[in-house]
Amino acid sequence: MRQGLSFEAPSVRDGDWEQMLRLFIQPDTEADRAKLVGYMEQILFGLQEFLHNHVGVTEEIGLKELALGYMDSTICFEPEKKLPEVISDIIDRIAPQAVNVSSPYFVGHMTSAIPFFMVLFKAIVAALNQNVVKVETSKVVSIVERQVTARLHRLVYGMEPDFYEKYVQSTDATLGVFTEGGTAANLTALWVARNRLLGPREGFDGVEADGLAEAYRAYDIDRCVILVSRRGHYSMRKAVGVLGLGNRNLVTIDVDGENRICLPALRRKIAEYKADPRTRILAVVGIAGATETGTVDPLRKMGELCREAGIHFHVDAAWGGPTLMSDRYRHLMDGIELADSVTIDGHKQFYMPMTCGMVYFRDPFHLDAISYHANYIIRRGSVDLGIKTLAGTREANSLILDSAIKVMGRKGYGMLIDHGIDLARKLAEEIRKRDNLQLVTAPELNILTYRFCPTPLKEALLRSCGAERTRLNEKINDININIQRIQRESGKSFVSRTAIDKGVPGGGETVVLRVVLMNPLTSLSILKEILDEQEAIYREYYSSLDLQGTGV
């Protein structure tokens, strides 16, 4: 019965080997090709149409209820479904209950709509299915990866043209590596810094070979510390833990009133550790676009300080890096070129699909500190990119970035950056105008935080102190937690929430609402709608707020 349907129903239900082979080759009849195009149209338009028409962020259904439909843990012997059914299921059942991160009303995380061509590029990369761990499975794609790596290195460091002439395709040098994401990029940077700081010396083969305990004995020290502001991304803590350094040795430095690392405090800490013969400073980390506030540390001053003290300076520009593409705002990254290593994410402000991270090194030979070889591939001296990466097998995401840069130019990416930053400033103005709201962190890039703090509460706060003030702040925190949750659950818009310690003067842990503006379809009027909805939620749930009950 199914013979005539072989391509239409590409499953192996019939156990037919011929049918299996059909899955691995392209359709050769016009009718079969038309069906394949049909699938793709289903994906491109069915899915995209859903995502774009369904402006809301997600359907209203609780996670627990949703989970009940996904309890079966068996794998059937016979195929459970045919391909068209699986695709339809994704479009009709999964997509509506996923999160529409491409909605202009989804402004809560570092994820947004991406240009439609990114999906095409991702499909190309999957169809080519190259493995850039080695040239034997990638050839020219490894060469393209070297080129786009040099392009980004130049964007960050702007060395002389002859530097790039020499190193762009040099198999000895490595200007940077692509990673799974920012976490792996930060880990790679600190891994390099660790291995360089605790390299081989007499009677010791280096930390990579001999391990950390041996290294501390060889160097006669008790610990290594990494310094970062308290706005550092949690991946730093994780990286330090993985590397065996102990994540308590990630020392967080206080921030100033604008959420930037406090330079005098950093200087004091460096001096303190320098004076302690049992401690080494492994790295200082600057942030170029803090996850929670979008703040950029004073990179130039940090870089100078590190150079003076001979410390590895890493900049986590996972978020902010692409700001370098904007002529208007690249000055916000001033000093980034002093970094020994820089993390930039592709899936953030390069608008690539999940996932792509990168880490760049000023010195083309620093990555040698983590090189690994194997007999069957990535042989010593070879041109294989996998010698100096944390990952083995790796997707050719570099080809997506390379293609996107060609289509967009600095101009295109610059426009997106400019839009986000400009819009964030307008939103900040709007928030300042509204009595119920309080801007907590003003935007430096395209991220800001604010909170609900209606006038009577603001005034009460000013009059209060001690336990009274703590209790009031907790009350305000609760209000914000509830407003964010109710808005999220109602499914039309999404802002995120986080907690910033000392977010407001005299406050402790301050719950804030966080807006990230990267979707070019998000406009000020959409943002006003989002604020209006929040105000409506506030009125509905808190109009009868018993200010007496709160101690006011």
Added chain:
Amino acid sequence: MRQGLSFEAPSVRDGDWEQMLRLFIQPDTEADRAKLVGYMEQILFGLQEFLHNHVGVTEEIGLKELALGYMDSTICFEPEKKLPEVISDIIDRIAPQAVNVSSPYFVGHMTSAIPFFMVLFKAIVAALNQNVVKVETSKVVSIVERQVTARLHRLVYGMEPDFYEKYVQSTDATLGVFTEGGTAANLTALWVARNRLLGPREGFDGVEADGLAEAYRAYDIDRCVILVSRRGHYSMRKAVGVLGLGNRNLVTIDVDGENRICLPALRRKIAEYKADPRTRILAVVGIAGATETGTVDPLRKMGELCREAGIHFHVDAAWGGPTLMSDRYRHLMDGIELADSVTIDGHKQFYMPMTCGMVYFRDPFHLDAISYHANYIIRRGSVDLGIKTLAGTREANSLILDSAIKVMGRKGYGMLIDHGIDLARKLAEEIRKRDNLQLVTAPELNILTYRFCPTPLKEALLRSCGAERTRLNEKINDININIQRIQRESGKSFVSRTAIDKGVPGGGETVVLRVVLMNPLTSLSILKEILDEQEAIYREYYSSLDLQGTGV
């Protein structure tokens, strides 16, 4: 001039914000939609047609020459190219100089053709662009990921149904995690083992918090060792290095005549380290499908040994894991269910596009040893999957695996596994029949190695000893290196080469040719063609082999 072409030429050359927005929304006219379908057809058919017609592995052009075309390191302000040009470039310029890993003549690495629907699924994942680090950016997709994780866990461990009933959607438990690939999976397993072995005790907060040097002091030891056979993947060495344990503490155990870990030697080593109060055994690693030989270690015996000795038993089944889908061959994985943790790759024998790794844990709470939290996401007690992964942002590859399993069933994957193993056995027979060839490692799964060793040289080897034998072996190694290189460079077929120490009795480092059989389009007659080509190369270059000159 370009106004009418806005969608046809989706670039921002004109600096028009409207045009930029068009990149982020789907086309709304019929004509525009047709153009988008056109692009996709270009990719699906242009690219696929090229890959399938161009049976050869790659075009003849040296890497150095190729690199000359990719020297420019600048990023243009204006877009360099329009989208259709970039796509055409990839199809016409990149693809021919990439490696056609989908060719049935490409049998050298663990990469092959993948079912065409995988490209569709990858496009879907990119279009949805969910970030499974947290439910706020993935919702139902996180739930799907939990389900497919339970499915694979059950395939590996086969616990009772009520175990899965309880844990499949439990937010407390974690049956496994998706990773970038096998390296990250192995790293995750050893990271968990490290943190569990060196957990908190009085006056010590655990290795993750306090670091390794502190941990060794608290436990009064000098080192931790990890034991694996000398056929272990190089990612083990890398993982041990990253974790700060010192990669010299990856202790390699000898193998028996069939490339399986030598159990008596393993027992001796375990006893030796157990007797040393200054050393702890962090893990024993079993291999289920060695990268170079495809061998499977005696997992059951290793598992029993580890259980008895209270040692974490990790199985690297990155390659072999999907053998569990085959009713005929799943017995080759016997004992895998005794492992504390198991690595399986999706982009290998689950035929997923690059990249997808996974690691499963028998105990649903072992992954707690590496949990990390952050304020703005993945809050303590939340259902966010990112709490227990090395990566932060993560692509929803789980959706691809889930979909593929539905379309293929165990039956479909089983057929692929069976084909590879059966074909490898036939190839082994064929090699045994040919006088110039010598089978070095017989296939257990679908990988084998062999070498050119013509009869006169074989006989001379038998008569020789000492330096004479070494010199002869080196000569044979050279021949094999050359044959593999010439065949690869001529671009039609690809087998890989590696070096196996003591590959042949009395031999030292033995260069071998390695065949990996996973492409269902590869047949015995294609393999005979590949061998014939090698024999022809041998005749052309070595017919006049001066046996006197080689000392024979």
